[in-house]
């Protein structure tokens with residue numbers, strides 16, 4: 001049995017931790033945030049709820065589809081048979097009163113009653129130390145290859161045989177132990193996204209729940225409150241393009257909210273500035289570049305250094321989406337279980 005520390009309680013870290021624990025290892029997960037699930041995130045601003053990370057996800061891989069089926073059976077997620085508007089803005093002319101006039105897309109999955117239900121569910125039975133930002137790892141016993149973790153408050157978080165990084169790539173880079181690690185990590189990147197959250201006292205007259213936009217500062221409009229099993233008021237979640245976030249992430253929050261609200265109002269032909277609740281969250285590392293056509297050389301899905309006893313997983317090691325996070329965590333755990341059996 002090895003004592004293993006995992007940094008990050010997103011889908012990759014939780015999946016990896018669960019498999020390693022099931023194989024008999026002693027696993028502790030450290031998470032800097034109060035919530036669990038990373039980018040599978042939900043924010044509450046009574047009476048509104050916003051899935052302000054990923055809005056919905058799909059499955060293409062058989063392993064991931066089996067996991068999805070299990071979550072469906074356990075009532076952790078549901079299919080969101082969404083009315084999706086077309087990407088060429090043609091829906092603008094269809095914004096009207098005709099219900100169900102836009103075709104439904106049925107393979108979108110969402111956590112219920114909110115996206116953060118997935119992380120909460122996976123964390124059950126695991127030791128997850130929340131509100132704990134790992135600041136450094138110290139090689140305190142080179143012969144036995146054991147590591148000590150320190151928090152950002154300078155406290156020791158214990159000694160471990162193995163360390164697993166399950167963070168977005170930019171954060172993983174700060175823990176790279178050798179120039180070789182840094183060189184490998186430099187090949188990867190995640191794109192940013194700003195998420196505008198709008199809550200309304202009365203529902204808007206839209207005949208779709210999800211629209212992909214092109215040629216604007218906004219990329220997607222999602223009627224969050226239309227997802228299955230949602231409670232609370234009518235809520236919209238609006239994603240910016242990565243290019244917009246890159247240009248504006250350091251700017252005044254109110255200016256960012258106002259700009260994206262105005263941009264979405266123009267696209268919809270509806271004045272959204274009357275929203276009862278407005279907020280924005282900037283994600284510096286949101287989604288993989290490989291989700292776009294210029295996908296890179298992503299094959300293995302994890303990094304494993306068995307001289308230093310370090311493993312690395314995360315969505316960015318594959319296509320940078322929910323499915324990738326699951327597969328990366330699972331693949332790393334499988335490789336480590338095989339390796340540790342032979343020790």
Ligand SMILES: Cc1cc2nc3c(=O)[nH]c(=O)nc-3n(C[C@H](O)[C@H](O)[C@H](O)COP(=O)(O)OP(=O)(O)OC[C@H]3O[C@@H](n4cnc5c(N)ncnc54)[C@H](O)[C@@H]3O)c2cc1C
Nearest residue numbers: 008010011012032038039054133134286314315321322325
């Ligand atoms: C706005 C947005 C839109 C998206 N759209 C889609 C989509 O349409 N389809 C899709 O499939 N995917 C989408 N994604 C991406 C998807 O959410 C991610 O691919 C997936 O959730 C990543 O999981 P992960 O475990 O690899 O990383 P994360 O969920 O980022 O987990 C990493 C965890 O590490 C923690 N951490 C970081 N540093 C430290 C530290 N020093 N100490 C302790 N903890 C630390 C973080 O707090 C976080 O909880 C989107 C994401 C966002 C934000």
